[in-house]
Amino acid sequence: MAAARGTIRVGIGGWVFEPWRGVFYPDGLPQKRELDYAAERLGSIEINGTYYGSQKPESFARWRAETPDGFVFALKGSRYCTNRRVLAEAGPSVEKFITSGLTELKEKLGPINWQFMATKSFDPGDFEAFLKLLPTSHDGIALRHAVEVRHGSFQTPDFVALLRKYGVAAITSADSDYTQIADITAPFVYARIMGTKEAQPEGYSDADLDAWVERAGVWAKGEVPDGLETFGSTPAKAGPRDVFLYVISGDKVRNPAAAMALTQRLAAKG
Numbered sequence: 001m002a003a004a005r006g007t008i009r010v011g012i013g014g015w016v017f018e019p020w021r022g023v024f025y026p027d028g029l030p031q032k033r034e035l036d037y038a039a040e041r042l043g044s045i046e047i048n049g050t051y052y053g054s055q056k057p058e059s060f061a062r063w064r065a066e067t068p069d070g071f072v073f074a075l076k077g078s079r080y081c082t083n084r085r086v087l088a089e090a091g092p093s094v095e096k097f098i099t100s101g102l103t104e105l106k107e108k109l110g111p112i113n114w115q116f117m118a119t120k121s122f123d124p125g126d127f128e129a130f131l132k133l134l135p136t137s138h139d140g141i142a143l144r145h146a147v148e149v150r151h152g153s154f155q156t157p158d159f160v161a162l163l164r165k166y167g168v169a170a171i172t173s174a175d176s177d178y179t180q181i182a183d184i185t186a187p188f189v190y191a192r193i194m195g196t197k198e199a200q201p202e203g204y205s206d207a208d209l210d211a212w213v214e215r216a217g218v219w220a221k222g223e224v225p226d227g228l229e230t231f232g233s234t235p236a237k238a239g240p241r242d243v244f245l246y247v248i249s250g251d252k253v254r255n256p257a258a259a260m261a262l263t264q265r266l267a268a269k270g
Helices: 031-041 057-065 091-098 102-108 124-132 157-166 206-220 252-269
Strands: 008-013 044-047 072-076 109-115 145-148 172-174 188-193 242-247
Touching: 008 206, 008 252, 031 044, 031 252, 044 242, 057 102, 072 102, 072 242, 102 109, 109 188, 124 157, 145 188, 188 206, 206 242, 206 252, 242 252
Parallel strands: 008 044, 008 242, 044 072, 072 109, 109 145, 172 188, 188 242
Antiparallel strands: none
16 A cells, blocks of 8 residues: 655746746737736645745635636744844744735635844754744634744754644755754645756756655655655654655746656656
8 A cells, every 4th residue: 555645836036027928928928917827737836925025915825716626825023023133032033924914815724924134043042042933823723833943053963853843834944055954743744845957947956846746745645755865753754754855046037847757757656
């Protein structure tokens, strides 16, 4: 019997990018239909605009209405929560973000990515104070949190243990120079791959696409793929995990093609 696995969703960062017009989006497609077009071909999109400023509840409701059943959005947490010297003082900013209307996405609300600058180092007490500020639900909707850290001081067993204590995912950065922490610390996996290249029509070579499909399948079983950096102990309780895999950065023009190629390969594998 095949091992049980979670749902794997592959996506991109945002959907408004002028160079995608005529490459990913057909010529003449109205801009107001770009989200609908992207969502029909991908399983998720990471919204970056929420990192820079507040969005209106009406916007979240519209995005939910314009996307198909089963589609999920990830959101970047506000930079006003993470770009600060003392994280324990982020409470009002976290509350403002959580109550900004994001629950209008309802069942299409995926993980929240709390991204930290590369200059932010690991202070165990202060970081735990930040994790305590992250609510597990709002408006009756469960919230899933992930953190993207980019300083080498986080590559420790203590950080991994802290995330497991609060059920927060360590975002795995791959194909890049960013700090990598691939330990599974939450009931889901959140990964951002950043190695697409202009020379590859689908962003990655066939071999690299197949490798990421294999890694996604391993994650979905609740295991860590070979070749990724981990720093904590093996989780006491393994099991299926939903996987959110975003093709980010690299050669951005190629990212939709890479995400679609990965999605098609995953569908072919069943």
